[in-house]
Amino acid sequence: xxxxxxxxxxxxxxxxxxxxxxxxxxxxxxxxxxxxxxxxxxxxxxxxxxxxxxxxxxxxxxxxxxxxxxxxxxxxxxxxxxxxxxxxxxxxxxxxxxxxxxxxxxxxxxxxxxxxxxxxxxxxxxxxxxxxxxxxxxxxxxxxxxxxxxxxxx
Amino acid sequence: xxxxxxxxxxxxxxxxxxxxxxxxxxxxxxxxxxxxxxxxxxxxxxxxxxxxxxxxxxxxxxxxxxxxxxxxxxxxxxxxxxxxxxxxxxxxxxxxxxxxxxxxxxxxx
Numbered sequence: 713x714x715x716x717x718x719x720x721x722x723x724x725x726x727x728x729x730x731x732x733x734x735x736x737x738x739x740x741x742x743x744x745x746x747x748x749x750x751x752x753x754x755x756x757x758x759x760x761x762x763x764x765x766x767x768x769x770x771x772x773x774x775x776x777x778x779x780x781x782x783x784x785x786x787x788x789x790x791x792x793x794x795x796x797x798x799x800x801x802x803x804x805x806x807x808x809x810x811x812x813x814x815x816x817x818x819x820x821x822x823x824x825x826x827x828x829x830x831x832x833x834x835x836x837x838x839x840x841x842x843x844x845x846x847x848x849x850x851x852x853x854x855x856x857x858x859x860x861x862x863x864x865x866x
Numbered sequence: 867x868x869x870x871x872x873x874x875x876x877x878x879x880x881x882x883x884x885x886x887x888x889x890x891x892x893x894x895x896x897x898x899x900x901x902x903x904x905x906x907x908x909x910x911x912x913x914x915x916x917x918x919x920x921x922x923x924x925x926x927x928x929x930x931x932x933x934x935x936x937x938x939x940x941x942x943x944x945x946x947x948x949x950x951x952x953x954x955x956x957x958x959x960x961x962x963x964x965x966x967x968x969x970x971x972x973x974x975x
Contacts, residue, residue: 725908733910740911766876768973774869774946776928778920784910807910814912833872839920839950839958852913854920858948860870 725785733784737810744813751820755830755864762832765865770827772862777818778839781811783851791851808853812836815857828861835859867932868942868969875942878969884938888963889930892953893923920960924948927962940966 757763766772783791787803794801815836823831839854868875895916906913927948935943946964953959 728908729910733908736909736911760872761874762872762876768877768971771868771877772870772872772875774871776924776948778917778924780913780916780920782907782910782913785908787910788907833870835871835947837948837950839960851907852916854916854950856920856924856948856950858871858946860872862876 726789727786729784729786729789733786737784737806740810740814744810744817747817747821748813751817751824753829754820754824756816756820756834756859757830757832758834760833762830762860762862764830767863767865770863772860773826773828774858775819775822775826775831775861776856776858777815777822778854778856779811779814779818780839780852780854781807781814782853783807788851804851807851808855811853811855812857815855819857819859823859823861826861828863830864831859831861833858833860867935867940869928869932869946869964870942870944871946871964873945875944875969877972878942879972880942880944880967880969882968884935884940884966884968886963887931887934887938887940887943887966888961889927889932889934890959890961891923891926891930892957892959893919894957895919923958923960924962927960931962931964935964935966938966940968942967942969 790803791801835858837856839856943964949961951959
C-alpha cells in the first residue's frame, strides 16, 4: 500500500507536467507566433549601427525586457534520465527557446507601443538569478533582452 | 537623457566623453515567491514574481547609473550593457554600465 502511494506521489506531478505543462507550452508557442506575425513590419537586427537610418523625429531609446520561466516536472524527469546517459537534453531546449522568444516579443511589442518601427543592437542574456528555489533545485530560466528602438527614415 | 545601447546616437554628435558610469543592485527572492515558484514548477510556465523582481532590479540599477551620469553633467549614456551574477543561492546582482557623454543635435552645429 505504501509503495502504491509512493508511486502515485511520484507519477502525479509527472503526469500533470506532461499534460498540463505540455498543453500550456503548445499554447504559448502558438500565441507567440500570432503576436510576432502582428509585428512583422518592425525591423529587428543585432547590428550595432542603425540599419535603414534613424529618423530625427524621435531620438532612439533603449528598451529592456525580461522573463523568468520554470520547467515542468515531466521535463525535469526527462532531463534526469538524459543525465544518466549524457547527450542532448531536448526537453530543456524548448524551455530556453520559449523564454527567449517571449522576451524578444515583449521587447518588440514595447517598441511598437512607443511608436518605433525598428530595433537594433539586440542583445539577449541569460540572467543568473541565484540558483534554484529551495533544495529541490527548481529549474528556472531568466532571460533579459536589451535593444535600441528607433524610427526608420521613410 | 538619451539612453542607448549603441555606440552612437543618430542625429546627434558626441562632443565630450565623460567616462564610465555604473549602477548595481543585489536583490533576494522572498520566501512567498519561492513557494509559488515551486508550485508552478509542477506544470511549468512563467514565474511572474521572478520576472517582476528582475524588472525592478533592472530599473533600479539603471536608475543608479543615470544618477551618476547626471552628476557628471552628461545628457546621454551610450553603449549600455547589463550583466548579472549570482552572489549566493537566492540572491542575484544586476549591474548596469555605460559611457556618459555630452551630445548636441547635429543640426545645431
